[in-house]
Amino acid sequence: MAKTMLGCVRTDAGQLDVKQVLVPEIEEPDDVIIKVSLCTICGTDLHMADLPLPDVVMGHEGIGEIVEMGDAVTDFEVGDRVIASCLLACGRCANCQSGDQSACQHPEGGVQHGTVLDGYQAEFVRIPFASMNICRVPDCLSDEQAILATDIFSTGLGVLERVPLKTGDTVAVFGQGPLGLCVTAAARALGAGRIIVVEPSSFRRKIAKKMGANEALDPTQGDLNYKLLEMTDDFGVDIAVEAIGKQETLYNAFKAARFGGAVSSLGVYGIEFSDLQIPVSHDSLTPNAFYHRRFVTTLCPSGTNRLKRQMDLMQYSGIDLSALWTHILPLESILDGYEMARNPESKALKISVRPNS
Ligand SMILES: [Zn+2]
Ligand SMILES: [Zn+2]
Numbered sequence: 477m478a479k480t481m482l483g484c485v486r487t488d489a490g491q492l493d494v495k496q497v498l499v500p501e502i503e504e505p506d507d508v509i510i511k512v513s514l515c516t517i518c519g520t521d522l523h524m525a526d527l528p529l530p531d532v533v534m535g536h537e538g539i540g541e542i543v544e545m546g547d548a549v550t551d552f553e554v555g556d557r558v559i560a561s562c563l564l565a566c567g568r569c570a571n572c573q574s575g576d577q578s579a580c581q582h583p584e585g586g587v588q589h590g591t592v593l594d595g596y597q598a599e600f601v602r603i604p605f606a607s608m609n610i611c612r613v614p615d616c617l618s619d620e621q622a623i624l625a626t627d628i629f630s631t632g633l634g635v636l637e638r639v640p641l642k643t644g645d646t647v648a649v650f651g652q653g654p655l656g657l658c659v660t661a662a663a664r665a666l667g668a669g670r671i672i673v674v675e676p677s678s679f680r681r682k683i684a685k686k687m688g689a690n691e692a693l694d695p696t697q698g699d700l701n702y703k704l705l706e707m708t709d710d711f712g713v714d715i716a717v718e719a720i721g722k723q724e725t726l727y728n729a730f731k732a733a734r735f736g737g738a739v740s741s742l743g744v745y746g747i748e749f750s751d752l753q754i755p756v757s758h759d760s761l762t763p764n765a766f767y768h769r770r771f772v773t774t775l776c777p778s779g780t781n782r783l784k785r786q787m788d789l790m791q792y793s794g795i796d797l798s799a800l801w802t803h804i805l806p807l808e809s810i811l812d813g814y815e816m817a818r819n820p821e822s823k824a825l826k827i828s829v830r831p832n833s
């Protein structure tokens with residue numbers, strides 16, 4: 477008889493349930509099965525919960541121990557503590573071969589179906605294309621630190637690397653949720669000069685300072701656009717990062733970027749906004765906010781090598797992301813975590829969920 481386990485399942489668009497589901501099994505030679513020690517809820521999961529695809533175990537950020545491997549997995553061993561990129565790379569398609577693994581063209585890779593790797597909010601998860609997408613975690617890194625490399629810290633680095641950020645750049649980050657806070661930490665790690673964050677929550681502004689922000693502005697107080705120009709001698713910032721996925725923050729990011737600067741966005745707009753507006757020449761403060769800017773959008777850079785580089789950065793640079801972890805919940809109560817993640821007043825950032833403890 478097939479074994480079952482506890483998992484958080486999307487039953488219908490917008491409906492989640494914690495219930496018994498089948499334990500995943502090896503399906504392809506390059507699969508591994510991981511016993512999940514820690515999983516978490518990502519802002520993207522809130523969008524994934526709304527997809528009209530039922531019977532899917534939720535969760536794309538996790539860490540755990542390999543308990544079973546397909547015959548083609550040769551670089552790892554049962555018992556290895558590993559993480560996996562949340563966007564799977566097949567390693568063979570044209571985009572994977574050209575180094576852009578998160579744009580993998582394989583039907584089960586990248587975001588071809590508008591999905592990411594799922595299944596982590598359960599006791600066990602199957603990882604396809606494991607050889608290309610999993611990475612051993614050094615013993616000195618906690619589960620909470622390493623798991624951030626699977627999505628939000630990699631994305632935080634990527635949104636700046638794709639501009640690319642130059643040493644000493646002035647960076648403004650619009651939104652300081654968990655992803656925006658990772659952008660702030662990444663900007664500091666990559667050598668930004670001045671880092672200005674824009675965030676209405678005083679709690680999140682305080683965490684942003686711990687992540688390396690120099691100044692934290694409340695967009696509800698005064699004229700944000702005027703303030704940012706005043707702070708930068710009327711030039712604007714080198715890189716304005718939109719880190720929420722809202723029309724308003726994207727608009728403000730365009731207004732803040734200097735002539736010749738960049739707007740870089742990691743927002744997932746698709747479900748709430750099918751069209752976006754960009755300011756061109758809207759007022760006397762920031763005329764021609766559109767011309768001669770670079771506009772870059774970024775999904776999570778993925779693949780084993782990407783994870784390995786982040787493990788090295790976390791191990792040797794002294795970067796500390798621990799302030800992101802605000803709550804601990806058992807898997808049985810994960811729906812309370814979704815409620816907290818949906819409520820901007822909750823003071824929840826990353827929620828630690830341990831399915832096997
Ligand atoms: Zn995520
Ligand atoms: Zn591929």
